[in-house]
Amino acid sequence: MTTKTISTTPFDDQKPGTSGLRKRVTHFQQPNYVENFIxxxxxxxxxxxxxxxxxxxxxxYFNDTVIQIAIRMAAANGVGKMIVGQGxxxxxxxxxxxxxxxxxLGGIVLSASHNPGGPDxxxxxxxxxxxxxxxxxxxxxxxxxRSKVIDAYRIVEAPDIDLSALGTxxxxxxxxxxxxxxxxxxxxxxxxFDFDAIAEMFASxxxxxxxxxxxxxxxxxxxILENRLGAxxxxxLNAVPLPDFGExxxxxxxxxxxxxxxxxxxxxxxxxxxxxxxxxxxxxxIGRNRFVTPxxxxxxLAANAHLAPAYSSGIAGIAxxxxxxxxxxxxxxxxxxxxxxxPTGWKFFGNLLDAGRVTICGEESAGTGSNHxxxxxxxxxxxxxxxxxxARKQSVDEIVTEHWATYGRxxxxxxxxxxxxxxxxxxLMADLRAKLPELLTSGLLxxxxxxxxxxxxxxxVDGSQTEGQGVRIxxxxxxxxxxxxxxxxxxxxxxxxxxxxxxxxxxxxDRDTQDALADLVGLADAVAGIKARTGRDGPTVIT
Ligand code: VG1
Ligand code: CO
Numbered sequence: 001m002t003t004k005t006i007s008t009t010p011f012d013d014q015k016p017g018t019s020g021l022r023k024r025v026t027h028f029q030q031p032n033y034v035e036n037f038i039x040x041x042x043x044x045x046x047x048x049x050x051x052x053x054x055x056x057x058x059x060x061y062f063n064d065t066v067i068q069i070a071i072r073m074a075a076a077n078g079v080g081k082m083i084v085g086q087g088x089x090x091x092x093x094x095x096x097x098x099x100x101x102x103x104x105l106g107g108i109v110l111s112a113s114h115n116p117g118g119p120d121x122x123x124x125x126x127x128x129x130x131x132x133x134x135x136x137x138x139x140x141x142x143x144x145x146r147s148k149v150i151d152a153y154r155i156v157e158a159p160d161i162d163l164s165a166l167g168t169x170x171x172x173x174x175x176x177x178x179x180x181x182x183x184x185x186x187x188x189x190x191x192x193f194d195f196d197a198i199a200e201m202f203a204s205x206x207x208x209x210x211x212x213x214x215x216x217x218x219x220x221x222x223x224i225l226e227n228r229l230g231a232x233x234x235x236x237l238n239a240v241p242l243p244d245f246g247e248x249x250x251x252x253x254x255x256x257x258x259x260x261x262x263x264x265x266x267x268x269x270x271x272x273x274x275x276x277x278x279x280x281x282x283x284x285x286i287g288r289n290r291f292v293t294p295x296x297x298x299x300x301l302a303a304n305a306h307l308a309p310a311y312s313s314g315i316a317g318i319a320x321x322x323x324x325x326x327x328x329x330x331x332x333x334x335x336x337x338x339x340x341x342x343p344t345g346w347k348f349f350g351n352l353l354d355a356g357r358v359t360i361c362g363e364e365s366a367g368t369g370s371n372h373x374x375x376x377x378x379x380x381x382x383x384x385x386x387x388x389x390x391a392r393k394q395s396v397d398e399i400v401t402e403h404w405a406t407y408g409r410x411x412x413x414x415x416x417x418x419x420x421x422x423x424x425x426x427x428l429m430a431d432l433r434a435k436l437p438e439l440l441t442s443g444l445l446x447x448x449x450x451x452x453x454x455x456x457x458x459x460x461v462d463g464s465q466t467e468g469q470g471v472r473i474x475x476x477x478x479x480x481x482x483x484x485x486x487x488x489x490x491x492x493x494x495x496x497x498x499x500x501x502x503x504x505x506x507x508x509x510d511r512d513t514q515d516a517l518a519d520l521v522g523l524a525d526a527v528a529g530i531k532a533r534t535g536r537d538g539p540t541v542i543t
Contacts, residue, residue, distance in 0.1 A: 003172070004154070006032075006035070008036055008152060009151070011030075011033060011036060016140040018345040018486070019134060020124050021037060022123070024123070024490055025061060025062050025117075025118070026120070027490075028062060034069055038125070040147040041108075041143050042073065042077045044143045044146050048077060051079060052080055052082070053074060054098050055083070055108045057111050058113075058279040059242070059243065060111065060117030060121065063110050067088045068161065069155070071084070071171055071176060072155045072156050072157075073154065075171045080174065081175040081176070081177065082174065082177070083102055083104065084176060086164065086181055087163055087164060088163050091181070092376075093375045093378070095107050095128065096133065097373045098179070100374070103130070105130055106127060107132075108126070109126045112488075113281070114278050115249075127140075129350075132373050133346065133349070134345070134346050134347035136350070156172040157172075158172050161178075163178065166179065188372060191310065193310070193384065193386075194308065195228060197390040198387060202232075207270035209270055209273045210235055210273070211238055213248055213277070214238045214240060214248055216280045217280040218240055224383070245278065252282055252283065252378075254543065260286065264286040264289070272285075272287055272396060274378075274385070281376040281378055282378050283297075293513075294367070295320075296325070296327050296410070297381070298320060298327070298360070302335075303331045303334075303335075303407075304391075307392065308384055308387040310372065315335070316338070317340065318339050318340070318359075318361070319339070319340040319341075319357075320340070320363065320364075321344045321345070321348070321362075322482065323496070325412040326478075340460070341457075342457055346369070350374050353371045354374075363376065369381070401509070404505070408502060409509045410503075413513050414499070414542070415497045415499065415521070416541040417494065418492075419494065420492055420493050420534045422492055425492075425494075428528055429471065431529075436452040437452070448475065449474065451473065452472070454469070455471075471483045473523075480501075481499055481500075481523060482498040497524050497530070500517075500520075
């Protein structure tokens with residue numbers, strides 16, 4: 001075996017964002033860019049020698065290349081064993097499950113999630129720790145620090161492994177095991193949910209569509225929905241993962257799933273429709289005549305989780321990211337369980353899940369999950385919805401409407417301004433922060449402001465403090481505007497404006513969301529000067 005130590009020079013931009021390092025594919029293709037980052041990661045893991053690592057990704061362009069590089073570098077860095085998804089495939093939640101189940105030190109997940117793929121698209125590398133969850137800021141900070149001074153990486157000379165062959169191969173003495181990426185995950189889902197009841201529902205004519213968007217969930221959804229649960233063949237659309245996602249944008253929202261939305265608003269729509277993103281951790285839920293916002297979905301799943309076998313004895317607590325609507329808070333209050341508000345990104349839920357403080361977590365960005373893994377999980381959310389529909393024998397629309405009549409409705413929307421000038425975006429945020437004290441004393445355009453801060457989080461489990469997580473402006477009637485900059489974009493800056501207004505249980509629940517929030521949109525622009533600073537007439541994407 002020849003291990004080579006190759007000299008390199010550092011890059012200054014390898015700081016992981018909300019969910020790993022994400023850049024254009026062409027950026028990753030610079031000589032040594034991938035190698036530097038992987039070596040910086042290996043150098044930051046003190047107990048790497050002899051350990052097991054899991055690797056796989058969402059199948060996007062460049063996935064295979066990086067897997068081969070990472071395997072050769074792992075062999076050179078003394079890793080004991082690599083577990084690889086067949087074809088280089090693992091959805092993010094499935095990778096999380098395998099890391100936990102096989103007691104690996106951690107795993108490398110290759111994905112840029114909902115960002116487009118292909119030679120001109122995006123790529124990403126993320127490290128998950130032994131609990132199966134995204135690495136903590138402590139680890140990602142260490143990797144970044146290392147990447148700024150790295151001067152060499154180690155790699156063995158060896159032929160590519162055959163990613164298609166199940167079983168064990170050897171790379172310069174290191175064991176490489178290729179496993180079916182679906183089997184363990186499907187078995188876990190079968191433990192959590194009442195598959196018999198869901199199968200019976202399908203057998204009695206329940207119809208659904210699941211759009212895998214030519215991304216990673218195709219094989220998972222086919223195996224579970226069509227093969228195990230008996231959903232009609234063709235229920236899963238765009239089921240074959242493609243390196244460029246069929247030139248699509250694998251982001252399951254109302255912009256990129258507009259055809260599905262239009263279908264679901266028709267009288268002859270199927271009973272239920274869902275979609276997932278590039279790496280399988282997000283979900284979109286639409287019932288006939290009823291789109292369910294992700295924030296509402298979190299609240300509904302938490303309120304009804306006890307109907308699924310895995311959660312039948314109740315849930316310990318709920319956590320949501322700060323910009324997510326407070327709909328779930330009302331459920332926690334009613335159930336008498338703890339509620340946590342964390343910064344954006346699944347890594348902040350890990351400690352709460354590990355400590356048993358929460359069972360269900362969610363984000364407004366179409367992410368929901370539970371303590372079954374340490375990632376959000378698109379297919380899991382769909383199955384929990386199906387389990388609830390099978391148990392309650394009601395439509396999505398009826399369940400949502402009843403929920404609002406019980407808890408009230410949090411009208412909610414996010415307005416994104418994508419690819420704006422980074423300087424202008426940073427200035428907008430800085431100016432907003434400077435205005436906070438004045439807003440508290442003088443209000444905003446005649447509206448009393450009861451909360452004006454830059455969100456900081458004290459982790460109740462390990463005591464770590466995270467600052468600067470988004471500007472919150474709250475009004476006396478419970479309405480709220482939140483501003484933050486995205487940490488997953490690859491070009492320029494994305495300004496996210498989150499708008500929320502609470503309508504009590506006895507109030508009006510059938511208003512158009514954008515109408516119901518129109519006054520807050522005006523206030524947001526007045527306080528932040530978004531249009532003037534970005535030169536944009538309106539948001540790029542409204543979710
Ligand atoms: C976005 C979402 C956040 C999510 C993250 C990763 O981050 O807002 O809620 O956790 O993407 O999701 P940001 O920093 O761009 O707002 V995924 O599906 O990309 O792994
Ligand atoms: Co994702």
